[in-house]
Amino acid sequence: MLPEFELLMPRTLPEALEMMNESSRVIPLAGGTSLLVDLRGRISRPQMLINIGGLDELRGVRVEEGYVVVGSAVTIADLKHNVLIAKHGQVLQQATRVFANPLVRNRATIGGNLAYGSPAADAAPPLLVLDAEVELTCKDAKRTVPLKEFITGVRETVRHPRELVTAIRWPILPEGSVGVFHKLGLRKADAISVLSIAVMLHRKNTEDYAQVRIALGAVAPTPIRVTPAEELLSGGPLTPEVIARAAQLASESTHAISDIRGSAAYRKRVITALVKRLLTNLAEGTKEKKHNESEGYHS
């Protein structure tokens, strides 16, 4: 049995925002795959929930003014099959394939994944390398916060209690961008990440020029961008030596945590190995593409 609570059932977004505005203690319920588990475990005891998972205004993926815009209540399963995400967010789509399991993916929303503020949120590293922003809406105002600044600690975000996450958006990537996501779990399917990593490589016509973005999940209190390594790599060229140095730097500059899924020392070793492997693969993949015009993974 779940503990007792009141449940508000708005039919439209304006109605939901009106209800949220009346009290700062109304907790949004989207897919429920984190919140209902926490309620059952008595980890949180909210008095009042508001069901927002079904709101039409929070659904749908569209391209608008150079941005990909994803409604906060879009499910992980929807993203896994969406053609716009295949085109403009391949790195995110890779994460949806190893996210939880098919049953959970059919309910879990992208907004809930970020709003929960878990360091292990699997959508976060891909969205960080896409330079995503989180759209927050309350009754009278709307603001956009870079994802990098949105999650501030374990289960902590900058969201005000009266605000809803209404959308996630990122600028359409320039030509020549490729991304990759890798999740390390204790088993192949349906595992919380021990570590997850997303890498985005952008190359201009000249082989030598490269911009790199790297993000890590489940290694620090929040999902993070690995700025020192990114700066070292910035401008290129991506030689094996510079990749090896960046991989080392990524590990050294990260304050890794120890928990039941792995020690800090283990995580640091894995960071070095994975940054090196993924960057090498991406660098070689894009080179190949240039030479034989073969299909690589677009980002």
Place this chain on the structure above:
Amino acid sequence: MKAKAITLNVNGRRHQVTLFPNVTLLEALRDLSYTDVKNGCEKGDCGACAVELNGKVINSCLVLAWQADGAQILTNAGLGTMESPHPLQEAFADAGAVQCGYCSSGMIMAAKALLDENPNPSETEIREAISGNLCRCTGYTQIVNAVQMAAEKMMQQRAQE
């Protein structure tokens, strides 16, 4: 807490029920005698409570009954009858994929979702599709065999039509 009257359409039957907001779809279904839907972990790990909600297979323990107001719900019992079982149900029996039986309903619903999308899945795809369903008897080999058998039978049936 205030109770509310809602409508649940289960296996083609319409039910009007008055429920408190903290009642899960799983609890509501079992109270309506759909006891083929099993209560396992109650936190989305085991898949024993899997049902289709508006065509998508989900864990009914992680949905509130109010959230399913007016929705179409399909459980394993709604897939076939003793006289005319669904090919998956028949294959589970024939392949020895049912041991204690507790996971079977959820497994079959997860497998159905796979075959609806992908009529001829590989073994890897089958294993991925049932990765949210636990079998404590660990009879996975027979379960995977059963899904393969059902897939073949359904493809043959379709070819004959």
